[in-house]
Amino acid sequence: MVFSSYPFLFGFLPVVLALCWGVRLVAPPVVAVAVLAAASVWFAGYWGWHYLPLLLGTVLFNFTMSWVIHAQANDRARKAVMLLGVAGNLACLGYFKYAMFVVGNFEALLGTGFGMAAIILPIGISFYVFTQIAFLVDIWRDRSRPYGPLDYLLFVTIFPHLIAGPIIHHKEMIPQFRSSGFGRFDLVSVNTGIAYFVLGLAKKVLIADNIAPIADAVFAAADQGLPVSTLEAWAGTLAYALQLFFDFSGYADMAIGLGFLIGVRFPQNFDRPYRANSIGDFWRRWHITLSRFLRDYLYIPLGGNRHGFPRELLALFVTMLLGGIWHGAGWTFVIWGVLHGCYLVIQRLWQRLNGGKPYDDGSRTLGLGWAITMAAVLVAWVPFRATTLEGMLGIWQAMAFTGPALPDAWRWALGPAADLLDQVGIGFGGAGYVRLRLWASAGPLLGVALLLALFLPRSDIMAESLFGLRRLAGSGRFVFAWRATALGAAFFASVIYLGYHATFLYFQF
Amino acid sequence: MDKANPMERGFLAFFTLTAVLLTGLTFGVNCYVDPFGRWAAVDESSVAGKPAYTLNRRLFKLIAFDHWMADHAGERVSVLIGDSTTNQIDADDLTRLTRRPWYNLAYGGAGLAETIDLVAYVMNRHPLTQIVWGLPFARLIAGAENDIPRTIDMVGTPLRHMLTFESLHASYLVLRATWLGIGFEDPKMDTGDQDIVTYQLSRARSEIAGRPWPGEELVSLEDTLEEAQDRGVSVVLLNPPVHPRTTELYRTSFAERYAGYLTLLERHCVIDFDQAAHRAAWPARMFLDASHLTIEYKPLLTRALAQALGVPCARPLLTAR
Numbered sequence: 136m137v138f139s140s141y142p143f144l145f146g147f148l149p150v151v152l153a154l155c156w157g158v159r160l161v162a163p164p165v166v167a168v169a170v171l172a173a174a175s176v177w178f179a180g181y182w183g184w185h186y187l188p189l190l191l192g193t194v195l196f197n198f199t200m201s202w203v204i205h206a207q208a209n210d211r212a213r214k215a216v217m218l219l220g221v222a223g224n225l226a227c228l229g230y231f232k233y234a235m236f237v238v239g240n241f242e243a244l245l246g247t248g249f250g251m252a253a254i255i256l257p258i259g260i261s262f263y264v265f266t267q268i269a270f271l272v273d274i275w276r277d278r279s280r281p282y283g284p285l286d287y288l289l290f291v292t293i294f295p296h297l298i299a300g301p302i303i304h305h306k307e308m309i310p311q312f313r314s315s316g317f318g319r320f321d322l323v324s325v326n327t328g329i330a331y332f333v334l335g336l337a338k339k340v341l342i343a344d345n346i347a348p349i350a351d352a353v354f355a356a357a358d359q360g361l362p363v364s365t366l367e368a369w370a371g372t373l374a375y376a377l378q379l380f381f382d383f384s385g386y387a388d389m390a391i392g393l394g395f396l397i398g399v400r401f402p403q404n405f406d407r408p409y410r411a412n413s414i415g416d417f418w419r420r421w422h423i424t425l426s427r428f429l430r431d432y433l434y435i436p437l438g439g440n441r442h443g444f445p446r447e448l449l450a451l452f453v454t455m456l457l458g459g460i461w462h463g464a465g466w467t468f469v470i471w472g473v474l475h476g477c478y479l480v481i482q483r484l485w486q487r488l489n490g491g492k493p494y495d496d497g498s499r500t501l502g503l504g505w506a507i508t509m510a511a512v513l514v515a516w517v518p519f520r521a522t523t524l525e526g527m528l529g530i531w532q533a534m535a536f537t538g539p540a541l542p543d544a545w546r547w548a549l550g551p552a553a554d555l556l557d558q559v560g561i562g563f564g565g566a567g568y569v570r571l572r573l574w575a576s577a578g579p580l581l582g583v584a585l586l587l588a589l590f591l592p593r594s595d596i597m598a599e600s601l602f603g604l605r606r607l608a609g610s611g612r613f614v615f616a617w618r619a620t621a622l623g624a625a626f627f628a629s630v631i632y633l634g635y636h637a638t639f640l641y642f643q644f
Numbered sequence: 645m646d647k648a649n650p651m652e653r654g655f656l657a658f659f660t661l662t663a664v665l666l667t668g669l670t671f672g673v674n675c676y677v678d679p680f681g682r683w684a685a686v687d688e689s690s691v692a693g694k695p696a697y698t699l700n701r702r703l704f705k706l707i708a709f710d711h712w713m714a715d716h717a718g719e720r721v722s723v724l725i726g727d728s729t730t731n732q733i734d735a736d737d738l739t740r741l742t743r744r745p746w747y748n749l750a751y752g753g754a755g756l757a758e759t760i761d762l763v764a765y766v767m768n769r770h771p772l773t774q775i776v777w778g779l780p781f782a783r784l785i786a787g788a789e790n791d792i793p794r795t796i797d798m799v800g801t802p803l804r805h806m807l808t809f810e811s812l813h814a815s816y817l818v819l820r821a822t823w824l825g826i827g828f829e830d831p832k833m834d835t836g837d838q839d840i841v842t843y844q845l846s847r848a849r850s851e852i853a854g855r856p857w858p859g860e861e862l863v864s865l866e867d868t869l870e871e872a873q874d875r876g877v878s879v880v881l882l883n884p885p886v887h888p889r890t891t892e893l894y895r896t897s898f899a900e901r902y903a904g905y906l907t908l909l910e911r912h913c914v915i916d917f918d919q920a921a922h923r924a925a926w927p928a929r930m931f932l933d934a935s936h937l938t939i940e941y942k943p944l945l946t947r948a949l950a951q952a953l954g955v956p957c958a959r960p961l962l963t964a965r
Contacts, residue, residue, distance in 0.1 A: 326656055360856075361856060546850075620658050623660070627667050627670070631667075
């Protein structure tokens with residue numbers, strides 16, 4: 136049950152909101168915590184009840200470990216228990232997410248099969264395991280007192296974030312469960328939540344899902360080892376980059392919107408990443424909560440910038456490599472992580488050569504730095520999307536102008552201009568996996584999506600200022616009526632475009 | 645809530661009103677017009693059926709097939725599956741000629757992967773006697789799109805489908821035609837200054853040349869044929885007649901590939917209208933384009949198929965294995 140589905144929109148969500156707001160009319164926040172925890176567990180179970188024992192098992196394990204860490208008198212024991220807890224989480228993640236990959240590689244290396252049964256990846260495991268590792272580390276590091284079982288259960292399972300983040304931090308979440316506004320119907324919050332949710336839904340359904348066919352067609356062809364033209368390769372990669380952004384940031388906006396509806400603030404996860412002027416800037420804008428996690432729980436423990444320049448570069452590289460592996464068990468994700476690690480190392484070296492001056496000075500101009508960053512990010516999205524190494528190489532080769540520049544199907548559409556292009560050396564070839572009809576329908580949307588990704592204001596500005604009522608207080612009745620109507624129309628447009636298999640891309644991670 | 649600003653209440657009211665009204669109106673209009681014939685069968689060539697058929701012929705045909713099956717409950721029926729070349733066969737005529745019920749589930753643009761899924765779906769859903777599976781050479785390409793899984797989902801969720809843009813679009817076109825008399829025509833192909841056969845063959849050449857042999861799809865095809873045999877369903881592969889220039893292109897430009905195609909057909913029960921014995925019976929003048937007969941010659945194909953279904957391997961199996 137994804138957020139952009141009929142069962143969620145017209146079933147689960149109204150029922151949960153009615154229950155939550157209803158109990159808060161007569162009961163304290165703790166009752167709403169119980170209601171939402173039950174709803175969240177049901178939401179997790181809806182994906183497959185067989186996922187629940189693992190989810191609830193990790194909750195029980197980490198909850199118990201937090202109290203065991205807290206109960207230890209000396210530092211060495213505290214650290215040992217914390218490490219045991221982290222190891223338990225990593226073992227769980229390792230088994231469900233990486234065991235098949237590791238065994239598969241051994242099988243390929245040794246030329247033999249171990250007959251290992253397929254392991255189904257439990258949905259959201261990367262997110263809830265990371266959330267809980269951070270929790271255990273903080274309990275150990277900050278010597279803070281653990282929370283009650285209901286609060287902790289809701290913190291881990293809270294349905295807006297459970298499946299695809301944002302990766303939340305207990306310190307910013309659990310205190311909210313005791314605030315007076317938690318679970319209550321507050322008109323300003325509800326309106327803001329609706330604005331966030333509808334904007335996210337529109338991003339996902341109207342933009343991401345409609346440009347996806349271009350990326351799907353190109354990468355499916357390349358993954359099957361079929362030839363792809365240069366234009367298709369670049370367009371397919373750009374389509375995927377935009378699909379991923381609108382899909383994932385749309386999901387994050389919906390999660391934040393749902394948070395407002397139940398009186399909880401989730402952290403922002405995106406800040407116009409495709410406007411980044413450097414790769415470091417990109418990572419401050421893309422999947423912000425993951426970057427924050429990687430920084431706090433990997434980069435800094437690995438030494439950060441405290442142990443000299445070479446160690447800093449190593450820490451950066453290893454952090455990104457592990458970030459790549461976190462996304463999936465496959466060589467393509469390893470390559471994606473390595474690429475970003477290399478990009479960040481090159482940037483730091485460049486800064487060093489440049490006297491420590493960062494290239495990304497915060498300017499918003501789309502200059503050379505932006506162009507280089509975009510190109511680097513696009514090149515790296517290829518292994519992220521390709522399902523085979525052959526597909527990845529096929530797309531990269533096509534991007535590097537090693538084959539025909541334009542798909543053969545375009546020859547017909549271009550008419551006499553095609554001969555002219557042929558004469559100047561711009562060749563046609565491949566079979567044109569992106570059909571002319573698809574170019575005609577999704578092509579213009581690709582351009583619009585790129586402009587929106589570059590120039591659309593950040594989600595919080597859109598939702599809280601453009602549609603948020605606090606800022607509208609001084610404006611006339613017509614303005615708020617018009618905006619509310621536009622939002623209602625956007626909701627309607629999203630509903631009639633809801634796909635039948637519209638899962639979110641980040642669910643697979 | 646009591647302290648809420650009237651503007652805040654107004655915002656929520658306007659949003660809810662807009663969303664509910666538009667969504668409710670769409671649902672109501674689509675249920676009333678019923679462009680895909682969910683509640684009652686619609687003829688694909690009628691004003692009421694043509695827009696939906698053109699917008700999503702897969703879905704239209706599958707829904708129509710369900711209605712037809714409801715009328716033939718308890719009977720073992722036979723179906724034709726394939727692309728537009730198989731869709732030329734008149735199922736009613738075939739029913740009359742073979743004295744058993746036939747339904748034509750073929751539609752324009754059906755790729756190999758789609759027909760494989762369709763055969764499996766239909767076999768799982770209904771008791772069948774025989775399937776004539778149109779498998780023209782041009783469809784043997786890897787990586788063609790397959791929209792059947794999504795279509796099957798839509799068949800099973802009629803209420804959800806009433807809230808889709810596709811239904812709304814079809815309803816609008818039906819209402820426009822009914823109320824304003826503005827007809828709906830399937831967009832015509834722009835062939836530039838070339839004759840239709842030359843244009844289509846040039847495109848077919850580039851499409852087939854650019855795409856590999858569909859190895860994976862053919863493995864699925866074999867599995868599906870095996871499953872049909874297990875279920876006691878007779879499957880006949882059909883290579884429909886094509887324009888002589890089309891045959892010539894396949895035999896000369898794609899000789900090796902075409903030989904592979906013929907080898908594939910030879911392994912199964914097949915009605916091949918491109919065999920030397922048949923070819924003279926389908927001269928160029930009978931064709932509207934590279935692979936479709938003109939209206940006046942289409943009945944000939946139905947008759948030829950009915951006759952060919954008399955060969956031993958095409959006789960329906962009597963019992964499941």
